[in-house]
Amino acid sequence: MNELSLESLAKRVEALEIAVRTTGAKPVRKDWRKVVGMFRDSDFMREVDEECNRTREAEREAARKGEPIE
Numbered sequence: 001m002n003e004l005s006l007e008s009l010a011k012r013v014e015a016l017e018i019a020v021r022t023t024g025a026k027p028v029r030k031d032w033r034k035v036v037g038m039f040r041d042s043d044f045m046r047e048v049d050e051e052c053n054r055t056r057e058a059e060r061e062a063a064r065k066g067e068p069i070e
Helices: 006-023 043-065
Strands: none
Touching: none
16 A cells, blocks of 8 residues: 655645546536526516516606606
């Protein structure tokens, strides 16, 4: 069995660092298009969308009347 010394451990760590650096996964480029339609069949998201639309319409109506928007 090989004797573990500080030098041999340092060499092994260095070799691992080089291997990880050169063969590591490339950074993932985030793309918003991957999530389009992700919640298409979700009842919860339908409720969220409906509530957002109600809020937007209430804000539009308040703006038309010149009322402050909360």
